[in-house]
Amino acid sequence: MGEKETAVKISNLNKYFADLQVLSDISLDVKKGEFISVIGVSGCGKSTLIRIIGGLETLTDGEVLVNGETVKKPSRKVGFVFQDHRLLPWLTVEDNIKLALEKGTKDTDEIVDKYLKLVGLESFKKAYPTQLSGGMAQRVAIARALANQPDILLLDEPFGALDAITRISMQQELQKIWKKENITMILITHDIAEAVFLGERVVVMSSRPGRVKDIIPVDAVCHYQRTGSDFARTRDRIYQEFFRDEEMPFAYNI
Amino acid sequence: MRAKKSVPGQIGWWALYFAFPVLVVLLWEYICHFGSVKIYNMPAPEIILKDAFEKIQDGILLKHISVSFLRVLEGFLIAAVAALILGVLIGLNKYFERFTELVLQILKPIPPIAWIPLAILWFGIGESSKLYIIFYGAFFPILLNTVDGIHNVDKRYLELARVYEVDKWRLTWKMILPGALPSILTGIRVGLGNAWVCVVAAEMIAATKGVGYMLSNGRSMSRADDVILAMLLIGIVGKIMDDILKVISKRIMKWS
Known part of the structure; x- marks a missing residue:
């Protein structure tokens, strides 16, 4: 160590x-x-x-x-995951992640797919946060943090x-x-x-x-x-x- | 949202909705025909109904409503655009807010009808003075709700924007304005309601057409049926406009 x-x-x-x-x-x-x-x-x-x-x-x-x-x-x-998922309710899961990415990032779709897959929510890309359970929303929040590597x-x-x-x-x-x-x-x-x-x-x-x-x-x-x-x-x-x-x-x- | 009801449940639910107005009409009918106390100038419902039919056939009714409605629409739209632009600028910039604060705070308590004399002096008794009153009535609710909505955007989202270094442009368009939208839409609904109230006030004082004119003309002609009909129309049209805005609001805020 x-x-x-x-x-x-x-x-x-x-x-x-x-x-x-x-x-x-x-x-x-x-x-x-x-x-x-x-x-x-x-x-x-x-x-x-x-x-x-x-x-x-x-x-x-x-x-x-x-x-x-x-x-x-x-x-x-330095990614930060809060106690509340802090997803914007008016954006889809996908757009929530994209909002957190640096401006001008290329292949944002691939990044979104990759990290949603990592947290097992690739089929919820187009869902709104209100349609997710607490655990799912928090997983999106983690994906959002990780998407910035x-x-x-x-x-x-x-x-x-x-x-x-x-x-x-x-x-x-x-x-x-x-x-x-x-x-x-x-x-x-x-x-x-x-x-x-x-x-x-x-x-x-x-x-x-x-x-x-x-x-x-x-x-x-x-x-x-x-x-x-x-x-x-x-x-x-x-x-x-x-x-x-x-x-x-x-x-x-x- | 209310849970979906079965068909009989639905009927009951609508029956409850209309029961009260039906009761009021029945009571009204009773007082007019059998009441021990005669109320002068209180025409029975069927007389008002007859009056309405005649005016519909003449096309007068539609003319009055459409004149008022178009006035409201015009004044309201100008007010909405102006109030939204100014509201966003004030909400986002504390210096601009400080700069405009005192004037707006003094103007705000002045009721639109207090402007009628000055509006007539300035613009005459034509369309412009009415538009001005409507504009004024719709402007402040939209402005104040826009500013409030922007100020009350959840601070946690602003923190999120810091963590992800969200640029100003996206912060404004994707976080602050959508966050303020519920309040802005409330302002728009209140503004439209006010605009409708103001058109009646403005038309009662100087007009030859419109529902407000129907009211004042009915009074000078001692036609209580015309007056009541005009009042009912104002109420019904106002409710329908609010309903339409409610539906539009729901469409816009599809996430909630």
Whole structure:
């Protein structure tokens, strides 16, 4: 891992909203092609963190480098998937993807077809977003982000609004895409199982202000076995990060 | 949207729709013929109906309606074009908004009928003064709804535009204006309704044709049946125009 290039380098990042400190002294290196999960309770600043990486929010203090350059504004090379699919309801699936492509891009039809196929929605090209289910719409949003061939994909609780079953299948699909396209991905989540299943490392954040509490490496076996003991062990370890004292005895009583 | 109903359900649904007006007519009929209190100058429904038939046969009715309708159409279209252009410019440019704000805010509360004296002084009692009043009546609802619609476009879409570096042109035409469209269409509907109200007001004061003229002429002739007929026509034509716009709006917003 050590020889791999760094995709995102965060050093001593601090963020204040007026007088309120949201993020405190965050430092994190993400390697090229790596999948990082960031987990924390609501309001811990994890969304703010990913929005800073994506250039949607400014930082107060510190430095964020993406591909060695300071982030000043959002860029097409850093894809961003929001919790809501954010498809324009008046455009078809196809036109939604085309709108996100750079002006003057050639072969837009081929690009649309390719990425819709990747997310398994090639037959919904002409559909309007209202005709799609939540999971399908989110897949279009992912296709839209990927169609720009970003180096990094930032995912801000992308499956948070989906039902449990859809969420699991979406996680599997995202993982497939990650393996196939070899894109660096940073996923914000509040779902421990999701963080373990997808991340090569899980960044655990504490809240008020948000700090990196721990970074837990995840064994690759967890990425295809949700039911194995490795998975359970890693999951429990993260669980204990949040509920250290009171809940522990129960975990061992079984 | 309402769920599709079975055929008997449909009949019931339409019956409910027409039950109230039928009741009103029956009550009206009853009061005119058997009521203990005689209302002066309250012709029974059949007298108004007879009046309507006569006027349809003469072609007078159609003449009045079409004159008013064409006036409305002309004034409304000019107003719509002007209000849309100005509304988009104001909505997209905060400096232009600031520049025009005070004048528009002062003009806005002045009701169209308050302009009638000045319009007659300026344009005489010909077509132009009526067009001016109609224009004025339709202009502000369209303008204000266009500006509001643009301002209220979901901020999340603007964020999306930043992420994908969408250029200004596509941002305006593919994101902001379609996002403002529901509000713009509401403005157009309100504007057309206002234009119809204004044509009646303008024609009541100075005209020789049109539904407003029918009203004022009926009053001076003491023909209550003409007056009521004209009022009903104003209501019915207004409703039909609104219905047509509703259908057009739905067509335009085929995504919703």
